[in-house]
Amino acid sequence: MSATKQKKKRVRPAAILPESGPELTASAAVAHNAAAVRLEDGTIAATMAEGSPTETGMTAGKPLKVSVAQVLTYELRVRDAMTRPPVTGAPEDSLRTIQNLMKSHRISGVPILQNGAPVGLVSIEDIINALDQGHVNDPAERWMTRNIVTLRDHFSLVRAVAEFDRHGFGRFPVLNSAGELVGVITRGDITSCLMQHLEKRAEEVATREAAQTPGRARGQKLAEPMVLRAEVKAGDYDSAGKVSQRMRQILRMRGVDPDIQRRAAIVAYEAETNIIIHSIGGDLSVAVTPGKVVIEATDHGPGIENIDLAMQEGWSTAGPLARELGFGAGMGLPNIKKCSDKFEIHSEMGAGTRLYSEVLLHKAAPPPVKKRPGKQANS
């Protein structure tokens, strides 16, 4: 009898196997997640059905006809959609404090941490219940939900959607493989993440189509100015480069000279990573007009103490994490300046930094970097 019990215990559901195990190539990684699942929001799934689902590696056995949104829910991870860093409270915080946190961050649930580990979660319902009975100054631990269910950051969004359906919760705290709380995910996060990626795919399709049909159809739309704007969060290294990649697609679509495309991409990428590494957060905007690309990066602080120093190659104030990831070479601002046709930077301590760069689209500008001895000629 005890033998069967033990046997049962040892069996782990395949779904919660950690990321370890055999090394997976990229195509295997996608196939690994292939499982029949229903997408919650039918409207998204229906809007775009791309011609060749085989590209995505979803063909385990016979080809499946899947919508782009469905493919995305397999490909995307909880970590791609979650809000980070998580807003958390302590067990001794009053419900009033938690309520204020919710208000200022516009969220409806706050995980409660004790010694770094999540021990509970206060939702807006908990607060309402406490308010009802006049206990809003009680410590959070008295009212929080204790038996919380968490998701791991490497779970696919498919799995996350299934968990939302299963438990009916409004949000899940997200843990990384080390068991640390790294974010919170809501259904809304999943929807907006999907929308964002769908938009990107749509643009890629448009780019491809534009490349295939030269001439008329291309000309009209391309002359219109286009503005990309994105909030850039401090420390969000994973998102770096997204705006510059989209800008590249637009420039490519408009047939801009590849060298000019690259210069604009470098400006946008460096400006974006500057905000991530050095500021408390800010915005990046890229305006593409027929004549030029205008890249503006604004952050909320702390500001650059000495701009002349910051403009020197090799001078950097990047912290250890940024350096470990390969940032902090001290070449960000010099690179931006070299690649810009017009460059301005203003900074005020305590107020923030504003960077303005223009890259002209039609000028046959010399390459930003001197040819170095011994370098192979490029095509």
Place this chain on the structure above:
Amino acid sequence: MATVKARPLTKKVEADLTGCYISDLLSDVLAHASPGMLWVTIQTHRNVISCALAKDIGTVLFTCGRKPDRAVLAEADAEGIVLLSTKQTTYEAAGKLWKAGLR
């Protein structure tokens, strides 16, 4: 002839190379690498892809046996970038690439 034994990590495994640049600092790559070069690095973070895209670098070789996580591999596949991984150190790989005629 000298060869670098590397394991392909992406679906796409072939690309033409115009030369090679070695650096673990992203801004340095943005400043000094040229389009079409092979980039040799120990960095496996997602920003390697962003950086390669900005610079039109189509091939990245990770040394010391390093491999990026699946999200990075998926992104490389989506963008058509070739990723390779070798157990050799950057120095050994560089020597062999040079010897193999990549200059």
